[in-house]
Amino acid sequence: MKKDLDWANIGFGYRPTDVRYVSMFKNGAWDEGALTKDATVTISESAGVFQYAQTCFEGLKAYTTEDGHTVTFRPDLNAERMMNSCERLRLPVFPKERFIDAVMQTIRANIDWVPPYGSGASLYVRPFMMGTSPVLGVSPAAESMFRVFVSPVGPYFKGGVRPLKLRVSEYDRAAPNGTGHVKAGLNYAMSLYAIVEAHDQGYDENMYLDSKTRTKVEETGGANFLFVTKDGTVVTPKSPTILPSITRRSLMVVAKEYLGLKCEEREVPVEELSEIAECGLCGTAAVISPVGKVIYGEKEFTFDTSAENMGPTVRKLYETLTGIQMGRIEAPKGWIYRVD
Numbered sequence: 001m002k003k004d005l006d007w008a009n010i011g012f013g014y015r016p017t018d019v020r021y022v023s024m025f026k027n028g029a030w031d032e033g034a035l036t037k038d039a040t041v042t043i044s045e046s047a048g049v050f051q052y053a054q055t056c057f058e059g060l061k062a063y064t065t066e067d068g069h070t071v072t073f074r075p076d077l078n079a080e081r082m083m084n085s086c087e088r089l090r091l092p093v094f095p096k097e098r099f100i101d102a103v104m105q106t107i108r109a110n111i112d113w114v115p116p117y118g119s120g121a122s123l124y125v126r127p128f129m130m131g132t133s134p135v136l137g138v139s140p141a142a143e144s145m146f147r148v149f150v151s152p153v154g155p156y157f158k159g160g161v162r163p164l165k166l167r168v169s170e171y172d173r174a175a176p177n178g179t180g181h182v183k184a185g186l187n188y189a190m191s192l193y194a195i196v197e198a199h200d201q202g203y204d205e206n207m208y209l210d211s212k213t214r215t216k217v218e219e220t221g222g223a224n225f226l227f228v229t230k231d232g233t234v235v236t237p238k239s240p241t242i243l244p245s246i247t248r249r250s251l252m253v254v255a256k257e258y259l260g261l262k263c264e265e266r267e268v269p270v271e272e273l274s275e276i277a278e279c280g281l282c283g284t285a286a287v288i289s290p291v292g293k294v295i296y297g298e299k300e301f302t303f304d305t306s307a308e309n310m311g312p313t314v315r316k317l318y319e320t321l322t323g324i325q326m327g328r329i330e331a332p333k334g335w336i337y338r339v340d
């Protein structure tokens, strides 16, 4: 039986559920993995995760479709992305098929926590990995833990869609040849200073530029940009230091295949923002959040949000992808994984 929660008002925060998945890497191999009720982790004070931030994570969602099934969206891409993150952080790779299986098992075991169709809420799924054995000299931990927990989260646009106001950050997110392209906890630890400062100054997010030339748009701390030019072309920044958002990659397919729009993945000079008609932020949490304004020093760039607080093309992209996810629009083959 579904949990009796006020789905529209649960917010976005950690809410422990019945079960989570755990697998341990020891003596060079992963164990078989199991579901557990224990929401706590007990490890050495000198674990790699504590001393040298050896940890990475993923994020995806499960939800109820219009016809009442529980599904999740493209977990194979989260599996592949986590494999890349683990390689870059010298964590042991968790095999793709096992990752998908762990995610499916964890959702299935917590099916009562999957919010009903139409509530706007969803079940957030958080796979992550960390080095658990002690290190003192700098080296990868010999032992690691892979876990998946879930937490129900409320509608992202609670109280309606509101266009975001961003500032171009004076801080950098990712160094050339660094770790910007992998989902490492360390990328977030060092972004906290900039995001708290941005909030204190009345901004919703930071727009980061490439740290080498500081002339090209990269992304925010946790979402990729999608732009629509005045002639209706959908543009997303191309850079080796951007985290490849699964939402953004999916939206580019939707733009091209479903909406017949011209699409480009290319470098976007920050000065070009004056020529841009619409702007959105892409990520699992919101799918697309409309951006209304970007402040760049003395300059201010404003974007069309005339379609109920979104740009008209951004709105079409949003409606189409959420329609695909909720089963109202036919999905491309292999995008939707049925849990039940």
Ligand SMILES: *Cc1c(COP(=O)(O)O)cnc(C)c1O
Pocket: 059, 183, 219, 220, 221, 222, 223, 224, 243, 244, 245, 246, 247, 248, 282, 283, 284, 285
């Ligand atoms: C997770 C993340 C995103 C969004 O990726 P999705 O797969 O769409 O959720 C974008 N940028 C950064 C830095 C991220 O960590």
